[in-house]
Amino acid sequence: MTAELRSRLGFLFGRRSVRVFAPGPVSDQILHLLLEAAMAAPSAVAKDPWRFVLIRRRATLAALAAALPNGAMVATAAVGVVVCGDLEVAHDRQLSYLLQDCSAAIENFLLAAHVAGLGACWLGIHPREERIQKVRQLLALPSTVVPVSAIALGCPGEQKEPRSRFNAAYVHHEGWGGSAGLASVGPA
Amino acid sequence: MTAELRSRLGFLFGRRSVRVFAPGPVSDQILHLLLEAAMAAPSAVAKDPWRFVLIRRRATLAALAAALPNGAMVATAAVGVVVCGDLEVAHDRQLSYLLQDCSAAIENFLLAAHVAGLGACWLGIHPREERIQKVRQLLALPSTVVPVSAIALGCPGEQKEPRSRFNAAYVHHEGWGGSAGLASVGPA
Numbered sequence: 001m002t003a004e005l006r007s008r009l010g011f012l013f014g015r016r017s018v019r020v021f022a023p024g025p026v027s028d029q030i031l032h033l034l035l036e037a038a039m040a041a042p043s044a045v046a047k048d049p050w051r052f053v054l055i056r057r058r059a060t061l062a063a064l065a066a067a068l069p070n071g072a073m074v075a076t077a078a079v080g081v082v083v084c085g086d087l088e089v090a091h092d093r094q095l096s097y098l099l100q101d102c103s104a105a106i107e108n109f110l111l112a113a114h115v116a117g118l119g120a121c122w123l124g125i126h127p128r129e130e131r132i133q134k135v136r137q138l139l140a141l142p143s144t145v146v147p148v149s150a151i152a153l154g155c156p157g158e159q160k161e162p163r164s165r166f167n168a169a170y171v172h173h174e175g176w177g178g179s180a181g182l183a184s185v186g187p188a
Numbered sequence: 189m190t191a192e193l194r195s196r197l198g199f200l201f202g203r204r205s206v207r208v209f210a211p212g213p214v215s216d217q218i219l220h221l222l223l224e225a226a227m228a229a230p231s232a233v234a235k236d237p238w239r240f241v242l243i244r245r246r247a248t249l250a251a252l253a254a255a256l257p258n259g260a261m262v263a264t265a266a267v268g269v270v271v272c273g274d275l276e277v278a279h280d281r282q283l284s285y286l287l288q289d290c291s292a293a294i295e296n297f298l299l300a301a302h303v304a305g306l307g308a309c310w311l312g313i314h315p316r317e318e319r320i321q322k323v324r325q326l327l328a329l330p331s332t333v334v335p336v337s338a339i340a341l342g343c344p345g346e347q348k349e350p351r352s353r354f355n356a357a358y359v360h361h362e363g364w365g366g367s368a369g370l371a372s373v374g375p376a
Contacts, residue, residue, distance in 0.1 A: 002217045009300050011199070012225045029190045035359060036352040037200045041295060042310050048353055053360045060362055096315035099284055100336070103291035107229060111299070112197055122230050127284035139363045148288070164224040165236055171223060172241045174248055175327045 011115050016160035018119025019073050024155035026078040030116055034153075037112035038083075041104035044091035049098050050105045053139050055080040060138070064150060067134035071123040071150065078154035081109070082125070082135060088144045095146070099126065102148040109151060119156030125149050199303050204348035206307025207261050212343035214266040218304055222341075225300035226271075231289035232279035238293045241327050243268040248326070252338060255322035259311040259338065266342035269297070270313070270323060276332045283334070287314065290336040297339060307344030313337050 006013075035052060043049065055061055056079055064082070065075035074080045083106050085098035106122060113120040125131045125147045135147045172178055194201075223240060231237065243249055244267055252270070253263035262268045271294050273286035294310060301308040313319045313335045323335045360366055 002221055005218070005221055005304055008303055009221065009225055012228050012296055012300060015228070017230055030193070033190055033193055033197065036354040037197055039354045039358070040201050040203070040352040042205055042298070044312055046353075048355070048358070051358050051360065053362075053364065055362055057362055094315050096287055097312070099287040100291040100312075100314075103288040104295040107292040107295040108200055108299075110230070111296075112200060115196055116193055124232055124285070124288075126288075127282050139360075141364050145364070164228040165234070166224040166227045167236070170227070170236070170239050172239065172327075174243055174245055175241065176329050176333070 010162065011111055013162040013164055015111050015114040016163070017121045018156045018158060018160070019121050019152075020157035021073065021076050021078070021119060021152070021154035022157040024078065026118060026153060026155075030118070031079060034109050034112045034116065038105040038109040041101070041108045043101035043104070044097040047089055047091045047097070047101070049085045049087075049090040050102050051084045051086055051145060053082040053084065055082070063138050064135070067131055067138060068123050068125070068150060071152070073121065074123060074150060074152040076154070077152040081151040081153060082139060082147050083109075083149055083151065084141060084145045084147045086145050098146060099148060106149060106151065113153055117156075118153060119158070121152045123150040123152060198350065199299055201350040201352055203299050203302040204351070205309045206344045206346060206348070207309050207340075208345035209261065209264050209266070209307060209340070209342035210345040212266065214306060214341060214343075218306070219267060222297050222300045222304065226293040226297040229289070229292035229296045231292070232285040235277055235279045235285070235289070237273045237275075237278035237286050238290050239272045239274055239333060241270040241272065243270070251326050252323070255319055255326060256311050256313070256338060259340070261309065262311060262338060262340040264342070265340040269339040269341060270327060270335050271297075271337055271339065272329060272333045272335045274333050286334060287336060294337060294339065301341055305344075306341060307346070309340045311338040311340060
């Protein structure tokens with residue numbers, strides 16, 4: 001039972017951060033589907049504060065890469081996606097909800113990209129003020145729109161094995177002090 | 189091509205918030221697999237700041253429900269999972285990364301629960317100070333451990349249709365001012 005379920009969850013364990021891209025296009029139709037997947041995520045009080053800036057122009061991708069330490073590979077990606085949240089739209093105008101909602105949408109996008117055979121990497125922007133300012137300026141973001149992260153997307157130029165980083169020490173039972181039980185249940 | 193991909197993304201579009209539970213167990217083996225899925229999410233600098241408190245005791249589930257407005261259904265769930273982040277562990281001790289990392293893990297958990305045929309609902313805790321304090325006290329959380337949200341998990345007592353909330357107005361091109369192009373590409 002669980003072996004079969006584990007197999008069906010392969011899309012989750014197989015999604016890895018891809019930081020090397022091979023040449024090859026990402027069609028608008030596929031990109032549309034990935035954005036549909038992103039917007040299928042739950043959001044607090046269904047406010048859907050997420051906004052997406054798609055970048056294909058090589059010069060803009062290079063400028064984005066320059067704004068992001070560890071983000072050099074986005075210059076070679078087929079598409080860059082800057083995922084933002086609108087603070088005016090987020091539930092109760094709370095940054096916490098904005099970050100949670102956008103992160104769920106980003107994870108959906110990354111999983112969908114993996115299922116589509118593409119490679120992607122989550123590149124942090126928030127809370128680094130310098131990155132936020134550079135990206136805000138590059139993309140002419142309104143003041144209430146917070147860039148949360150960028151996604152580099154393209155044809156994978158590296159292959160990685162599926163994995164989880166499951167750690168039994170991170171699981172507690174009935175309260176912080178409780179650690180018996182499930183931790184001792186191994187994978188099926 | 190995209191019709192076939194859309195079908196393979198059914199696990200994303202089919203995941204809906206389930207707020208009504210039917211009687212029935214969730215085995216420790218399944219729960220273990222859902223936690224593996226959660227911990228397969230990416231996290232900033234792979235710090236994996238997420239921590240999970242599993243609750244099966246009926247009295248504790250009732251107390252959790254009492255702490256969460258709109259969370260009454262967790263009292264009837266087979267399992268409650270309080271997803272926390274340890275601020276001491278999060279990249280650069282930043283709450284933003286903690287929230288992003290935990291949210292990606294939560295979304296993975298919810299998707300895996302859906303694939304397993306279970307129902308689940310994301311119940312907000314952070315940033316509501318009153319909820320944080322009640323949950324912290326109930327579960328005896330250390331001071332650096334921030335409860336982000338609770339997940340109610342059980343056998344689904346309601347069925348919902350798959351959907352996305354895709355909105356073309358949320359997609360911009362090359363910068364905030366650009367809205368041409370993809371928005372006009374309909375679903376395949």
